[in-house]
Amino acid sequence: MTYPSFNSGDILTATDMNAVGLWLVKTQTVGTGVSSVTVTGAFSADYDNYLVTYTGGTMSADTGITTKLGSATTGYYGTFVYGQYTGSLFNASDNNNSVFSYTGGGGSAGVYYNTYISNPFGSQFTRIFSGGVSWSTNFGTYHGLQNTNTSFTAFTLAPISGTMTGGTICVYGYNNG
Amino acid sequence: MDTTMDNNTKPLIQIDDLVREMTDDEYTNYLEMQASAPPPLERPADE
Numbered sequence: 351m352t353y354p355s356f357n358s359g360d361i362l363t364a365t366d367m368n369a370v371g372l373w374l375v376k377t378q379t380v381g382t383g384v385s386s387v388t389v390t391g392a393f394s395a396d397y398d399n400y401l402v403t404y405t406g407g408t409m410s411a412d413t414g415i416t417t418k419l420g421s422a423t424t425g426y427y428g429t430f431v432y433g434q435y436t437g438s439l440f441n442a443s444d445n446n447n448s449v450f451s452y453t454g455g456g457g458s459a460g461v462y463y464n465t466y467i468s469n470p471f472g473s474q475f476t477r478i479f480s481g482g483v484s485w486s487t488n489f490g491t492y493h494g495l496q497n498t499n500t501s502f503t504a505f506t507l508a509p510i511s512g513t514m515t516g517g518t519i520c521v522y523g524y525n526n527g
Numbered sequence: 528m529d530t531t532m533d534n535n536t537k538p539l540i541q542i543d544d545l546v547r548e549m550t551d552d553e554y555t556n557y558l559e560m561q562a563s564a565p566p567p568l569e570r571p572a573d574e
Binding site: 378379380381382383384385386387388389390414416432440442444447448449451452488510511513 | 538539540541542543544546549557560561563564565568
């Protein structure tokens with residue numbers, strides 16, 4: 351058969367299934383008024399690269415969402431390049447910070463978190479790319495690395511201030527091929 | 528939801544499906560993290 355178009359009743363062969371590019375690893379429903387959410391068992395040797403999304407929730411303050419890998423509290427480097435509707439452009443940086451600082455955002459109207467994470471389980475640096483980060487008047491892109499060569503299996507999302515309520519965090523793994 | 532905190536109420540954290548109050552050590556670390564939180568970003572001049 352011609353992937354990815356299937357017909358009702360088709361038999362899915364190993365070749366077909368091995369060609370699937372993105373697999374849902376885990377979902378996590380966010381509770382009420384929590385200052386952070388840790389998702390365990392997210393990363394493993396099964397995948398080198400991951401997509402993590404968080405949608406459907408709200409935040410008590412208009413602010414950014416930080417990302418922490420495992421229990422690492424040092425070694426976060428990165429740059430957030432952002433603009434505002436006025437046309438002004440700015441940047442903010444993490445220089446050996448305790449988290450990736452600007453990887454998502456939101457407020458009472460909703461949250462938006464869409465982050466690509468490369469090599470969190472492997473022994474090389476973990477790199478992170480958050481496209482389309484926005485809250486309040488800020489719209490930008492974050493790119494960072496965590497340089498401790500640690501093998502991570504979990505991550506934690508937390509608003510810079512306030513709490514998060516509801517919505518779902520989804521972890522997807524990219525097929526290594 | 529009442530999010531007001533007093534001396535007996537610490538922020539909630541979630542680990543997978545478990546939601547609980549921070550422990551004393553976690554709360555101490557949380558306060559230290561908040562003290563070193565990323566700075567507010569630039570705002571438009573008209574706000």
